[in-house]
Every structure is written in structure tokens, then in C-alpha cells.
Amino acid sequence: MSTALLFARLKLRLVAGNLRGDLARKLGFVFTLLAAIAVAALGFLLMSLLRLAEPAMATDLAILAFTMFWIGWAIVPLLAFGLDDTLDPARLSLFPLRTGRLAVGMFAASATGVWPAATLIITIGALVGLASGIGGVLVGIGAVFLQFALCLVTSRLITTALSGALRSRRGRDALAVAAIFAVLLFQLPNLIANRGLGDPVALITSTAGVLRWTPPGLAAHAIADGGLIGLAELLVLAVLVVLIGWLWIKALAHALVTADASTQSASVRRSSGIVDRFLPDGPLAAVVTKELKYIRRDPRFRVGWFASIVVTGVIAFSITGQSGGGGGLPLVIGPACLGALMLALQSCNAFGIDGRSLWMNTVAFGDERGLRTDLAGRHLAAALIALPLLALMTVAVSLFAGTPSAILPAALTAWGVYGVGLGVASMTSVILPYTVPDRLNAFTGAAPGQGGQAFAGSFAAMIGIAGLSLPLVLPVLFGVAWVSVAALPYGLAVEYFGRRLAATVGHARMPEVLAAVSRPT
Amino acid sequence: MTEAVHTQGLFKRYGQQIAVAGVDLVVPAGSFAGLVGPNGAGKTTTLSMITGLLRPDGGRAVIDGLDVWRDPVQVKARVGVLPEGLRLFERLSGRELLHYNGRLRAIPMAEVEQRTEELLGVMDLREAADKLVVDYSTGMRKKIGLAAALLHNPSVLFLDEPFEGVDPVSANTLTDVLQRFTASGSTVIFSSHVMDLVERLCDWVSVMSAGHIVAQGPLAQVRGDRTLNQAFLDLVGGPKRAGDAGLTWLGANGAAAEESPSAGGER
Known part of the structure; x- marks a missing residue:
């Protein structure tokens, strides 16, 4: 007792x-x-x-x-x-x-x-x-x-x-x-x-x-x-x-x-260098290669991406299920753009998962152009996975809703929204960065004491993406499907200017960003 | 004497606490310099501010005649850094980490690959090169970190506690590489509180205490006719003699305590 x-x-x-x-x-x-x-x-x-x-x-x-x-x-x-x-x-x-x-x-x-x-x-x-x-x-x-x-x-x-x-x-x-x-x-x-x-x-x-x-x-x-x-x-x-x-x-x-067996480990495969076949040798290729490896190897990435897909799937399933089929374009556009928003939110704290190792980029890049390359590499790596995924999701939702004609405009719009998302996300990455703990739990995705910052970051990104996407999504939603042709250029433009602005802002406050993502967890 | 590193009144405060209170650090080019001081003296903060990782609240830092905060592009090409706490990209293998680091600095891939293999060989990391850094031991992490810091052939190398938690064999590898590096005219600055090591390796010593440089110069001058350890204790104020009060039970003479009923609690 x-x-x-x-x-x-x-x-x-x-x-x-x-x-x-x-x-x-x-x-x-x-x-x-x-x-x-x-x-x-x-x-x-x-x-x-x-x-x-x-x-x-x-x-x-x-x-x-x-x-x-x-x-x-x-x-x-x-x-x-x-x-x-x-x-x-x-x-x-x-x-x-x-x-x-x-x-x-x-x-x-x-x-x-x-x-x-x-x-x-x-x-x-x-x-x-x-x-x-x-x-x-x-x-x-x-x-x-x-x-x-x-x-x-x-x-x-x-x-x-x-x-x-x-x-x-x-x-x-x-x-x-x-x-x-x-x-x-x-x-x-x-x-x-x-x-x-x-x-x-x-x-x-x-x-x-x-x-x-x-x-x-x-x-x-x-x-x-x-x-x-x-x-x-x-x-x-x-x-x-x-x-x-x-x-x-x-x-x-x-x-x-029983002894702790965690130090026994297997080797990883050497990279096949696919990225290098398409990109010129240099920092951009380095960042893309590293990001693709991280998306594959870091459980935090896997959790984030997988959660976005699941949430989108569940919502698409519920919406299309309730209407009983034949709902037309809006029913496909909604889930597709939501999926794009969710996937873009994965990038809204781009430096967070690098966390304490971000210093390695900081000591290598001395100017704005370096940071711009860094962000471009991250966006490219994320887009390489997100764009085919969005296309696949759009096709699935369209077929499920019984409107195959919606595939093309919906996919284009979703890609445009994703581009807008990356542009906005690069801004929140430098303005509201926070540490992502090594071990995720169900309640918070931020280090102790940074929960507010994490919430503000995601919320700002969501508002920003939604606001900037409206001129694109609304016409398509109301049936003016040809507007979707402009989606991709629009998305690219927002991504470009967002990234430039983020690099300017981020370069000026790099030590602060570094401190914010290096908090003990 | 040309100076590799020169700071003037470097200052940093965290809230109420002043971490670095006006540091004037001088390190001549080509020297193997040790920055020593007790825990909390401000060594890490100082090194972070000189390498551009932490924004100082005041003062300036100059490396090879270039201001760290006004001319970052030039400075960053010249310095190599191994920060405290072994913070590396954990989910890359050792080889991938070196490749990433080299290409990030726009060194051509072929050159990066060649340097990587040589560094892995020298650091005795070939076998572990394809394992993820997250599974490395402390010694291996320090070695891969040093390899990453050396890959772009910097002229000044900043190492924060490079020998902490490293086994003697790895430490020997590290010192060999560093001595070869300084023999060619490059500069190494490392922080440590292992005085024997500093005494053995360094020709220049800066002693920090409570945010200030309290002594600085060639090893022989700082040390005088004492050991460096004694000189250090004299400079930073050694431990106050605890006296013989207390701890009487500790050690073999206190064996009587074993029979006392109060030890052990309920059984």
C-alpha cells in the first residue's frame, strides 16, 4: 500500500x-x-x-x-x-x-x-x-x-x-x-x-x-x-x-x-539522380533532392501529406455521397480545391521540419537569391508530388460524381490554387515560423509555447490562400469553366511574387527565423 | 600580424540576462585558437554571432577584413561552422549530407563527389556513409559535421565543442585533420573546456568568463609558468574550498553508516 x-x-x-x-x-x-x-x-x-x-x-x-x-x-x-x-x-x-x-x-x-x-x-x-x-x-x-x-x-x-x-x-x-x-x-x-x-x-x-x-x-x-x-x-x-x-x-x-536495439540500422539506397537529369547542377537541384528525400523519409512529412489526402477524401466522399450523383462541376471543384489548399498548407511552415539543422542553409546562403533558390527548391519538390496527386484526386472525384467532363477544368483550377497556396505559404514560412517537434502528438504540431504561432501561421495561410484563390475559383464554380485556363498562369504568378517577397523579408530576419525553428521540444 | 577574426564590443542580452557583455576577440590568421571558459561564459553565443547565426545587440565582427553583418556573401564563403548540439539533417545519409552541403554552395557535382569520398575516407566514415545521420553515434556526428564544414575549403573554421563526447580514436582523427588544415595557413577557432586538449593543440588562447574576454594571447603568454588548467582557474576564479564540513559519510571511511538503521527504508 x-x-x-x-x-x-x-x-x-x-x-x-x-x-x-x-x-x-x-x-x-x-x-x-x-x-x-x-x-x-x-x-x-x-x-x-x-x-x-x-x-x-x-x-x-x-x-x-x-x-x-x-x-x-x-x-x-x-x-x-x-x-x-x-x-x-x-x-x-x-x-x-x-x-x-x-x-x-x-x-x-x-x-x-x-x-x-x-x-x-x-x-x-x-x-x-x-x-x-x-x-x-x-x-x-x-x-x-x-x-x-x-x-x-x-x-x-x-x-x-x-x-x-x-x-x-x-x-x-x-x-x-x-x-x-x-x-x-x-x-x-x-x-x-x-x-x-x-x-x-x-x-x-x-x-x-x-x-x-x-x-x-x-x-x-x-x-x-x-x-x-x-x-x-x-x-x-x-x-x-x-x-x-x-x-x-x-x-x-x-x-x-533487454538492451535497446535502436542503434542497429540499415543503410539507405544511394540516390538514382533522377532530379539531376532534369535540373542543372547547383543549389536548386541540391534542395529539390534533399526535400524529396525528406518527404519520403521523415514521418512528419508522411503524416502531414497522408492526413491532407485523407481529410480531402473523407470530405469528397461525404459531399458527393449526399447529392446522389450527377451534381456537376461545383461538386468536383470544391473537393479538388480543398485538396489543393490542404496540400499547400503542408508548406506553410517550410523551415519548421528542418528545424535545428536550418543553420546549414543559413551559413551557405549569404543573400536573398540564396533564400529564393531554397524556397523554389522546396516548392518544386512539393509540387512534383502534389500536382500528380491533385490530378489523381480530381479524376477520382469526377468519376465518383459521374461528371467526367469536370476533370480538366477542376484539375487546372486545383493546380492554380496550389500555386497560390505555395506563394502564400512561403510568406507565412518566413513571418510566422515555428518548431515542429520530432515526435508529433494528436494535440499540437508545435514546440511548447509556440502553439499560438502555429495556429496563427496555418490560419493566416488559409485566409490568404482562400482570399487570393476566390477570383479564380468563383467563376469556375458558377459555371464559367473557361476561366480555369487562366488558373495555372495565375497560380504561377502568385507563387513567383510570393516567393520573391518572402525571400526579401526572410533574408532580413533569417537569424530570427532560425531561432524560431530551433526551439527545444 | 593579420587578423582572421576581430570583434569589437560584441554584445547580446536575453531579457534581463546579459549573455555576452562586449567581447573583443582577436585571432591571428593561421593560428589554432582555443576559446575556453566555464559553462555559461558566453562562448556559444559569441561564436553564433560571429558566424552570422545570431544577431548581436551591439558591436561588430570582422572576418578576413570583412564585416560579418554587412558583407554576408563574402564572409559565408570563407567560414566553415560546426555549431553546438550536433544539429544536422538527420534524415540524410552521411554521404547525402556532404553532397547537399557542397552543392548548396554551388560547387560542381563532380568536385563535390570527389571531395566527399576523400573526406569520408579521412574521417573513417566510409562504412557508415549510407546510414542515416539520425542513427550515428556522437563521434560519427562530430566527424561528419566537421567534414561538412571543411567541404568548401573555408579559410576560417569555427567549431563549438568539437571534442565533447568523442571517443579517443575519433578525437585523434579530428585533431589530425585540423592540424593539417592549420598547417596550410588556415585558421581554426574552437571552444572547449578540456584544458589539456587546448594546451596540446592550440597556439592561441582566449579565455572567457561571464560574458567577457579575461585573457587573450599566445598560449605561452596566457599560461605563464603554470599549467593552463591552473592559469584558467586563477583567471575565472576557481572553486571556493568547500571545507571538510558535510559529506562525512562519503567514501570507505564512512562504512559505519551502512549498519545504521535509517538507511534503506522499508524492506
């Missing part, structure tokens, strides 16, 4: 220590706290409102909710927080602690915090919503705590088992990209519901029928049952919790004595 208390206090101390001095972090914590309280209150209310539904439906909904919590606990800590200090067993390996006590302590530490508390409160809500009679309440209390423990030990088991992989570079790279898939996974039910596939009630009943036999399903059912079957289910659940706990202890013991 004293071990549990000690670790719980350690966790609290770490949380408090993180807040010291930094206003942005304090505000962030207050925000998290408010969010957790709101989620807990709302969750508790919704769960207790299950009492108003008919019992069978209420049980099904509770089974779904419990399963969602369980899955959430299994994957969200991996994606959003990585490994924090209390959770990485390697940091504790030098202390004279037996594995069993370490497990108790780490369990206590992971039970301490705002989100665990919120989960517990929401789960207790199910007690109010489902339990009937004294037996139901008694079995229910057991079920609530077993469900809570189940969430925690599962989460611990997964982070501990993967901690070796998570500490290696490849593991973290893979995880960064996996985060996108997880977000997509959570969007899936939404999409299915939007498309009107099947009857929601039937869907819930059939899903719950399957999930009923999963551990969280057992917990939810036990609360509703409240009799001998419920008791038996609790027993099974308890055995499961102990089993997962035991596996976790094994994984912990293993993780503590």
Missing part, C-alpha cells in the same frame, strides 16, 4: 513539476483539467441516462461504451503521449525494487491522473444507468472497478510490451504514421452512419451481440444482470485482469533487462 502511495505521489509531483514556471503549460493543464471534468460529467450523465432506455438497448449501449473505453485505453496513450516519465520502466530499473512492487507502483501511478479519474467517473455512471436492486449494485461496483483495472492493465501491458520498440527510432516513426490510421478508425462509424448503411438500431444490436463476450462486454453485462450470471462474469473478468496483470509483470521484467 505504501508503495502505491509513493508512486501516486511521484506521479502527482511530476505533473506539478511539469507546470512550474511555464504559463503556456499551465494554461494547457487548466484546459486539460476542464476538458476532463466536462468529459467526466457529460459521460456520467449520458451513462446514467441509459436508465431511460429500454433495458436490452441500455445493456447493448453500455457494452459498446465499455468496449470503446477499453480500446481507447489500449491505443490512445501510445499515440498521444508516447512514454512519460512514470511509465517508462527503464528509468526505474536502477532502483532496488522487486518486479511485483514495481508493478503495484506503476499501476498506482497510472491510476493517478485526470483521465483515469474521468474514466472511473464515467464507468460509475453505468452503475446508475444499468444496475437494478441491491445485488445489481453490489455486482455493479465490482464490475466497475474490474473494468477500470482492466483498462489500466491492458494499457500498461501494451505500452510496456512495446516500450523497447517505442524507444527505437523506427518504432517511433511507425507509430507516428499509425496515429493517422487510428484517427481514421474512429471516423469510420461516422462515415458509415452518414452513408446510411443499414439500420442504426440493428447495427448496435448486432455489434453488441458480438462484443458481449469480450472482457468489457462481460463487465457491462454483469452490471445489468446483477445475479448469479453476473457474479460468474465478474469471476471470469477478475481472472482476466490478474492474467493480463501477470503478463504485464512478465513484460516489465523482460523490458528491464
Whole structure:
């Protein structure tokens, strides 16, 4: 018990220590706290409102909710927080602690915090919503705590088992990209519901029928049952919790004595020099080559590009789906231009991903022309990927909407918007630069304290691109399709002048840009 | 004496704190110069301002007779830099990093490739040349960083803590290359707090403390008849004797403490 208390206090101390001095972090914590309280209150209310539904439906909904919590606990800590200090067993390996006590302590530490508390409160809500009679309440209390423990030990088991992989570079790279898939996974039910596939009630009943036999399903059912079957289910659940706990202890013991294998690494292929065949030798070719490699190798690029495509795809899918086909040009132009905007936003902090290594460009370029070449190289590399991608997206959306005639004007307009986007993005890159942390998480794309700058940068870019694109997009949207012929020259012109202006501004404040993108993360 | 580097009243403040309070650094051309000082003395800030990476709040810096902040094109062609913290393009391989660096300075590709292979050979990095820099060890990073700084054949080389965390074998490679470089008449300025190394390598020493240059000149003159380490401690104000109070339990004589019941806590 004293071990549990000690670790719980350690966790609290770490949380408090993180807040010291930094206003942005304090505000962030207050925000998290408010969010957790709101989620807990709302969750508790919704769960207790299950009492108003008919019992069978209420049980099904509770089974779904419990399963969602369980899955959430299994994957969200991996994606959003990585490994924090209390959770990485390697940091504790030098202390004279037996594995069993370490497990108790780490369990206590992971039970301490705002989100665990919120989960517990929401789960207790199910007690109010489902339990009937004294037996139901008694079995229910057991079920609530077993469900809570189940969430925690599962989460611990997964982070501990993967901690070796998570500490290696490849593991973290893979995880960064996996985060996108997880977000997509959570969007899936939404999409299915939007498309009107099947009857929601039937869907819930059939899903719950399957999930009923999963551990969280057992917990939810036990609360509703409240009799001998419920008791038996609790027993099974308890055995499961102990089993997962035991596996976790094994994984912990293993993780503590296993070496970090992250320094073993493979070689990369030598470049084939395709870029050099088309570009004259010099700084421009160097920047394009390097940027193309970065887009391929840096998980932050992969995440950004992939997210843009997914968001565009989801929106295109929803819009064209609702109109029921034959919607014509506007239905294609909208998603295509949105895609161009999203892809251009990837460039709105061009120096951010270079981050602390940007000095290498700074010491090489002594004048505005150097910076102009740098920006041109970045734009060229991005366009080499974005333009074919936009064309592909436009074709897909056009065919999906049943208007193949829209392909050409829509693709041209999207390319024009992308050009405008690059011009605007080069301005925000030099005026509102910020550090992109090595490890992305779901909540922010900027270093601590620069969240505002990141938001302002993206927002300014979005407004700028939208504003400058309107004269182009509006006529096409209203059916004057020939205007799209002017899209490409217009986009190129905006890109050219934006880049020139950005180089002038950027050269004058290069040390400041360098400082802004070199913040510790 | 021609001066490779000359600063006048270089000044930088961060909010309330003055990091560099009017530095007049002088380094003669062709010297192997050491910039020494305790942590927080302002060495990194000074080097960043001289190499054009950080804007000074006052004063000026001159390299080879050219003002760093008024004539950046000329100056940047002449200096090579290895900044603190090993900040490199992590997702390029060692070879790609050198290629990028050379071509960025408009050196023809054929020339860049030839220099790259030679530098990789000298630095003993051939085997790791196709691995990503993110997977390099500290010693390998320092070596690839130095190779990148040398690739365009600068006349003045600025190195911030080049030997920190480097194993003896890699350190030996680094010093060999640097000594060959200065023997040809080029200038090296590096910051360090390893006095033995500075004493062994340098012929010119500048000592910084609390944002000022407190001593500067040929090694023999700064050192006098002391070791450089002693001279340094005298200049920056060595540690105050802690006295014999406290720490009585530390070491073999304090073995009695092992039997005391207070050690260990609950078991």
C-alpha cells in the first residue's frame, strides 16, 4: 500500500513539476483539467441516462461504451503521449525494487491522473444507468472497478510490451504514421452512419451481440444482470485482469533487462539522380533532392501529406455521397480545391521540419537569391508530388460524381490554387515560423509555447490562400469553366511574387527565423 | 600580424540576462585558437554571432577584413561552422549530407563527389556513409559535421565543442585533420573546456568568463609558468574550498553508516 502511495505521489509531483514556471503549460493543464471534468460529467450523465432506455438497448449501449473505453485505453496513450516519465520502466530499473512492487507502483501511478479519474467517473455512471436492486449494485461496483483495472492493465501491458520498440527510432516513426490510421478508425462509424448503411438500431444490436463476450462486454453485462450470471462474469473478468496483470509483470521484467536495439540500422539506397537529369547542377537541384528525400523519409512529412489526402477524401466522399450523383462541376471543384489548399498548407511552415539543422542553409546562403533558390527548391519538390496527386484526386472525384467532363477544368483550377497556396505559404514560412517537434502528438504540431504561432501561421495561410484563390475559383464554380485556363498562369504568378517577397523579408530576419525553428521540444 | 577574426564590443542580452557583455576577440590568421571558459561564459553565443547565426545587440565582427553583418556573401564563403548540439539533417545519409552541403554552395557535382569520398575516407566514415545521420553515434556526428564544414575549403573554421563526447580514436582523427588544415595557413577557432586538449593543440588562447574576454594571447603568454588548467582557474576564479564540513559519510571511511538503521527504508 505504501508503495502505491509513493508512486501516486511521484506521479502527482511530476505533473506539478511539469507546470512550474511555464504559463503556456499551465494554461494547457487548466484546459486539460476542464476538458476532463466536462468529459467526466457529460459521460456520467449520458451513462446514467441509459436508465431511460429500454433495458436490452441500455445493456447493448453500455457494452459498446465499455468496449470503446477499453480500446481507447489500449491505443490512445501510445499515440498521444508516447512514454512519460512514470511509465517508462527503464528509468526505474536502477532502483532496488522487486518486479511485483514495481508493478503495484506503476499501476498506482497510472491510476493517478485526470483521465483515469474521468474514466472511473464515467464507468460509475453505468452503475446508475444499468444496475437494478441491491445485488445489481453490489455486482455493479465490482464490475466497475474490474473494468477500470482492466483498462489500466491492458494499457500498461501494451505500452510496456512495446516500450523497447517505442524507444527505437523506427518504432517511433511507425507509430507516428499509425496515429493517422487510428484517427481514421474512429471516423469510420461516422462515415458509415452518414452513408446510411443499414439500420442504426440493428447495427448496435448486432455489434453488441458480438462484443458481449469480450472482457468489457462481460463487465457491462454483469452490471445489468446483477445475479448469479453476473457474479460468474465478474469471476471470469477478475481472472482476466490478474492474467493480463501477470503478463504485464512478465513484460516489465523482460523490458528491464533487454538492451535497446535502436542503434542497429540499415543503410539507405544511394540516390538514382533522377532530379539531376532534369535540373542543372547547383543549389536548386541540391534542395529539390534533399526535400524529396525528406518527404519520403521523415514521418512528419508522411503524416502531414497522408492526413491532407485523407481529410480531402473523407470530405469528397461525404459531399458527393449526399447529392446522389450527377451534381456537376461545383461538386468536383470544391473537393479538388480543398485538396489543393490542404496540400499547400503542408508548406506553410517550410523551415519548421528542418528545424535545428536550418543553420546549414543559413551559413551557405549569404543573400536573398540564396533564400529564393531554397524556397523554389522546396516548392518544386512539393509540387512534383502534389500536382500528380491533385490530378489523381480530381479524376477520382469526377468519376465518383459521374461528371467526367469536370476533370480538366477542376484539375487546372486545383493546380492554380496550389500555386497560390505555395506563394502564400512561403510568406507565412518566413513571418510566422515555428518548431515542429520530432515526435508529433494528436494535440499540437508545435514546440511548447509556440502553439499560438502555429495556429496563427496555418490560419493566416488559409485566409490568404482562400482570399487570393476566390477570383479564380468563383467563376469556375458558377459555371464559367473557361476561366480555369487562366488558373495555372495565375497560380504561377502568385507563387513567383510570393516567393520573391518572402525571400526579401526572410533574408532580413533569417537569424530570427532560425531561432524560431530551433526551439527545444 | 593579420587578423582572421576581430570583434569589437560584441554584445547580446536575453531579457534581463546579459549573455555576452562586449567581447573583443582577436585571432591571428593561421593560428589554432582555443576559446575556453566555464559553462555559461558566453562562448556559444559569441561564436553564433560571429558566424552570422545570431544577431548581436551591439558591436561588430570582422572576418578576413570583412564585416560579418554587412558583407554576408563574402564572409559565408570563407567560414566553415560546426555549431553546438550536433544539429544536422538527420534524415540524410552521411554521404547525402556532404553532397547537399557542397552543392548548396554551388560547387560542381563532380568536385563535390570527389571531395566527399576523400573526406569520408579521412574521417573513417566510409562504412557508415549510407546510414542515416539520425542513427550515428556522437563521434560519427562530430566527424561528419566537421567534414561538412571543411567541404568548401573555408579559410576560417569555427567549431563549438568539437571534442565533447568523442571517443579517443575519433578525437585523434579530428585533431589530425585540423592540424593539417592549420598547417596550410588556415585558421581554426574552437571552444572547449578540456584544458589539456587546448594546451596540446592550440597556439592561441582566449579565455572567457561571464560574458567577457579575461585573457587573450599566445598560449605561452596566457599560461605563464603554470599549467593552463591552473592559469584558467586563477583567471575565472576557481572553486571556493568547500571545507571538510558535510559529506562525512562519503567514501570507505564512512562504512559505519551502512549498519545504521535509517538507511534503506522499508524492506
